[in-house]
Structure formats: structure tokens, C-alpha cells
Amino acid sequence: MQYLDLTHQGSMKIIICFGGVFNEKNKALICGFLALLLVVIVPFSVFAAELDKKEDSIDSLDYQITCDGGGKHRMEARGIGRVFSGSYSNPGSEVLYGYTKQCAYCNRVLISEYNPTYDNMIGKYRLDYVTDTIGYSTYFYGGLHGSFYGNISQDSYWAGFTFPR
Numbered sequence: 725m726q727y728l729d730l731t732h733q734g735s736m737k738i739i740i741c742f743g744g745v746f747n748e749k750n751k752a753l754i755c756g757f758l759a760l761l762l763v764v765i766v767p768f769s770v771f772a773a774e775l776d777k778k779e780d781s782i783d784s785l786d787y788q789i790t791c792d793g794g795g796k797h798r799m800e801a802r803g804i805g806r807v808f809s810g811s812y813s814n815p816g817s818e819v820l821y822g823y824t825k826q827c828a829y830c831n832r833v834l835i836s837e838y839n840p841t842y843d844n845m846i847g848k849y850r851l852d853y854v855t856d857t858i859g860y861s862t863y864f865y866g867g868l869h870g871s872f873y874g875n876i877s878q879d880s881y882w883a884g885f886t887f888p889r
């Protein structure tokens with residue numbers, strides 16, 4: 725009973741409070757404020773929804789990357805790879821000297837700090853599409869694409885790649 729009494733008092737207070745605010749003088753002001761609130765909130769939520777959509781599409785892209793050959797990428801060993809910060813004509817500094825793998829089906833090339841076949845890890849990496857089968861030594865320009873130090877078998881993105889021995 726005591727609990728019920730308390731809520732009753734509480735709601736009475738709220739009603740009185742609203743009663744005080746909703747007189748004729750303040751009505752226009754409140755309407756204006758609510759309209760302004762809508763103008764501010766609606767575009768923001770649209771923007772947030774757009775942002776969500778974008779992130780969703782990036783996520784789903786990452787999660788659903790399947791090789792053109794169907795299934796997972798089959799990344800075969802292609803020797804060593806070097807990644808430079810600059811361009812072909814102005815290479816800048818070497819940012820990665822690592823292992824090169826290429827998908828046997830779609831020619832996607834990965835140069836990574838660690839050897840995923842044996843280390844289960846990527847480290848710093850560069851990932852590119854090329855049109856042909858590459859040779860033993862590969863040079864890429866334009867810097868790194870990222871780094872991943874987790875276990876590739878437990879990552880939804882890297883699980884889309886296989887690194888056969």
C-alpha cells in the first residue's frame with residue numbers, strides 16, 4: 725500500500741508540473757522547441773541509419789568475402805614480398821619485408837609479416853588483386869593495408885582464407 729501511495733504522489737507531481745508549463749503563453753514556445761528538436765533529431769537519425777548501413781555493408785562484405793572460385797581463397801606460397809611506402813618511381817621506405825601468398829583461383833595477393841601457413845598469424849600486411857600469377861619476388865607500393873595479430877582461424881575475415889602447406 726505504501727508503494728502505491730508513493731507512485732500516486734509521484735504522478736501527481738508530474739501532472740502539476742506539466743500543467744504549469746502548458747499554458748497558452750508557453751505553448752508556442754514549446755511547439756517551436758519540439759519542432760526544432762525534430763529538425764535536429766530526424767536528420768541525425770537518418771545520418772546514423774546511413775552510417776549503420778555503411779558499417780553493415782562493410783561488415784557483411786568482410787564476413788562474406790568468398791573467392792571468385794567459390795568457397796575460400798586458397799593462398800599458395802609465392803616467395804617473398806616487399807612493400808614500400810611510396811610509388812614505383814619514388815619508392816620511399818620499405819615498410820614490410822614478408823611472405824607472399826597468392827590465391828590459386830582469383831589471384832589475390834597477400835604480403836604478410838608472419839607466415840600464416842605456419843604461424844596462424846598475419847601481422848602487418850598488404851592485400852592486392854593482380855591479374856596474373858606472380859613470381860618469387862613481389863614489390864608493392866603505396867604502403868600497408870593494416871595489421872592483424874590475432875589467430876586467423878578465429879577471425880571471421882581471415883577465416884575466409886586458407887593457407888595450404
Ligand SMILES: [Zn+2]
Nearest residue numbers: 791797827830
Ligand atoms: Zn581467391
